[in-house]
Amino acid sequence: MFKLEKIKFKNILNIEEILLEENRVTAILGSSGGGKTTFLKLLNNMITADQGTITYQGKDIESYDPVSLRREIVMLPQDPQIFKGTIKDNFTKTEAITDNENSKNLNYNELLQKVSLTQDLNDAADNLSGGEKQRLALARVMLLEPKVLLLDEPSSSLDKKTEEKIIKRVVDYVRKNNRTLIMVTHSSKIAEKFADKIINIENGKIIK
Numbered sequence: 001m002f003k004l005e006k007i008k009f010k011n012i013l014n015i016e017e018i019l020l021e022e023n024r025v026t027a028i029l030g031s032s033g034g035g036k037t038t039f040l041k042l043l044n045n046m047i048t049a050d051q052g053t054i055t056y057q058g059k060d061i062e063s064y065d066p067v068s069l070r071r072e073i074v075m076l077p078q079d080p081q082i083f084k085g086t087i088k089d090n091f092t093k094t095e096a097i098t099d100n101e102n103s104k105n106l107n108y109n110e111l112l113q114k115v116s117l118t119q120d121l122n123d124a125a126d127n128l129s130g131g132e133k134q135r136l137a138l139a140r141v142m143l144l145e146p147k148v149l150l151l152d153e154p155s156s157s158l159d160k161k162t163e164e165k166i167i168k169r170v171v172d173y174v175r176k177n178n179r180t181l182i183m184v185t186h187s188s189k190i191a192e193k194f195a196d197k198i199i200n201i202e203n204g205k206i207i208k
């Protein structure tokens with residue numbers, strides 16, 4: 001699905017070649033500051049490599065319209081922004097910017113259950129804890145139903161038990177709906193348990 005060749009980005013990343021397959025779960029591990037977030041950002045063209053090529057579905061990533069590309073390949077950052085208002089507002093505002101026709105058929109309460117949130121849809125999103133906000137942001141991504149989900153430490157603010165539960169639900173969702181998941185995680189246990197492929201990035205390089 002993605003093929004990266006001879007990629008250089010500043011002095012941060014230097015990647016000879018890597019393939020990321022469609023409908024698979026890929027986990028990215030590595031020390032802090034190694035370039036994991038930068039790697040994800042390259043995949044939806046949020047940043048452009050200084051050298052090398054990235055192809056997505058066989059075509060140069062630069063040839064896609066950036067807005068449609070980012071609708072198809074959605075990145076959830078480490079510290080996602082939550083919209084002001086209620087939890088429901090967070091879903092309706094997300095829906096307003098998506099061209100996912102199916103989003104209208106999705107049940108907000110079911111989405112909340114997927115990420116183990118028990119709050120009411122009319123509760124203020126501002127009052128959620130850091131980990132709960134992270135989970136709400138994840139539910140918003142699922143509302144968009146992107147082809148590719150790029151998750152940057154989606155469970156960094158969660159305790160181990162909740163973390164595993166949430167990742168399992170996301171992975172189940174991805175497998176059931178033939179999506180592609182690429183996620184950065186600090187947990188080699190999570191990576192081994194859920195990923196089809198593990199990529200280790202250290203000091204900007206992929207370690208075999």
Ligand SMILES: Nc1ncnc2c1ncn2[C@@H]1O[C@H](COP(=O)(O)OP(=O)(O)OP(=O)(O)O)[C@@H](O)[C@H]1O
Nearest residue numbers: 010012030031032033034035036037038039078184
């Ligand atoms: N646009 C940029 N310009 C210059 N330096 C940057 C830029 N983006 C990131 N960096 C630096 O590149 C390095 C890699 O950052 P990156 O966020 O990709 O690492 P990471 O592996 O995701 O780290 P962490 O696990 O701590 O989130 C860091 O030293 C960071 O400060």
